[in-house]
Amino acid sequence: RKEVEQDPGPFNVPEGATVAFNCTYSNSASQSFFWYRQDCRKEPKLLMSVYSSGNEDGRFTAQLNRASQYISLLIRDSKLSDSATYLCVALNTGGFKTIFGAGTRLFVKA
Amino acid sequence: NAGVTQTPKFQVLKTGQSMTLQCAQDMNHEYMSWYRQDPGMGLRLIHYSVGAGITDQGEVPNGYNVSRSTTEDFPLRLLSAAPSQTSVYFCASSAVLGQGSGNQPQHFGDGTRLSIL
Numbered sequence: 001r002k003e004v005e006q007d008p009g010p011f012n013v014p015e016g017a018t019v020a021f022n023c024t025y026s027n028s029a030s031q032s033f034f035w036y037r038q039d040c041r042k043e044p045k046l047l048m049s050v051y052s053s054g055n056e057d058g059r060f061t062a063q064l065n066r067a068s069q070y071i072s073l074l075i076r077d078s079k080l081s082d083s084a085t086y087l088c089v090a091l092n093t094g095g096f097k098t099i100f101g102a103g104t105r106l107f108v109k110a
Numbered sequence: 111n112a113g114v115t116q117t118p119k120f121q122v123l124k125t126g127q128s129m130t131l132q133c134a135q136d137m138n139h140e141y142m143s144w145y146r147q148d149p150g151m152g153l154r155l156i157h158y159s160v161g162a163g164i165t166d167q168g169e170v171p172n173g174y175n176v177s178r179s180t181t182e183d184f185p186l187r188l189l190s191a192a193p194s195q196t197s198v199y200f201c202a203s204s205a206v207l208g209q210g211s212g213n214q215p216q217h218f219g220d221g222t223r224l225s226i227l
């Protein structure tokens with residue numbers, strides 16, 4: 001079992017829809033969490049960090065549930081430009097290992 | 111502002127050849143890492159380094175060597191290329207906070223697309 005698991009999708013949603021992705025991690029020592037966005041054939045780019053209390057950045061909301069060991073990303077009012085692969089990341093502070101999930105593909109349609 | 115620079119961007123090798131993928135960053139980041147990305151597999155950590163002279167293995171280290179002689183550079187060596195190493199390779203770097211605080215998010219290079227025939 002991978003340390004970080006994501007639903008690969010794809011998620012196909014119309015413009016304006018709300019969509020949510022979940023990501024589970026198995027290493028309870030993981031301390032830092034992030035969501036990255038990756039466009040086709042491009043490098044991953046940071047979308048947002050995930051804080052214990054939950055955090056919001058415009059249309060994007062990230063949540064962390066340490067008890068159940070999962071993080072989530074909510075996208076409201078989806079835009080065509082949100083079409084991409086979303087990667088969740090867990091960092092084991094002690095070992096400095098950065099583990100990526102396999103990614104969830106999102107297609108937003110007009 | 112260069113950030114993380116990877117060279118080459120594309121490379122074709124024959125089985126058994128050796129090659130070094132170059133990675134350099136100009137942000138004085140302590141943490142550097144190499145990933146490979148294959149279809150449906152996401153990014154898998156090959157090797158990482160938390161500072162000059164310090165390296166460690168990631169999820170898929172076999173067939174790859176690294177060294178970190180300077181803060182800026184973190185080359186990845188394929189000693190004897192195999193078709194299974196055909197992939198897109200990404201180098202990344204980040205700052206490292208104080209102990210127990212975790213890493214900052216990583217900055218990625220553009221990637222090296224490597225094909226081994």
